[in-house]
Amino acid sequence: MTEDSELETIRQRMMNEIAAGRRNEAAMQAPGGVPVTLSDSSFDSFVRDNRIAFVDFWAPWCGPCRMVAPVVEALASELAGKVAFGKLNVDDNPVKSAQFGIMSIPTMMVFRNGKPADMIVGAVPRGEILSRLNRLMAGQ
Helix, strand or coil: CCHHHHHHHHHHHHHHHHHCCHHHHHHHCCCCCCCEEECCCCHHHHHHHCCEEEEEEECCCCHHHHHHHHHHHHHHHHCCCCCEEEEEECCCCHHHHHHCCCCCCCEEEEEECCEEEEEEECCCCHHHHHHHHHHHHHCC
């Protein structure tokens, strides 16, 4: 298979998914235990459709963001079905970053019933994040 035919096959598959309306659905329904990649356009529905939604505002060039990423991924796996985890790249999604006044990254926000319930700024230890999530889950 040539590179051109392989690219055409991928393009055709993506076009079929888009036509079937599956592309956006798949992005919002990542497998349990995996943070969902969010965008300015998918953010509101993610927060609204999950009772407790954890959003990691980050950027690929941010060292502390890379330090927190494995913790967020582990917690997403550990709390699958209880908390929905999402990641929003602030460089690619300036609208939501500005809406919530994100001035430092990593910033992690927790939403409960669609409304902001907690904000964690900086690379904090796993125990701090888990403690705050447990507090919000207990108040369900």
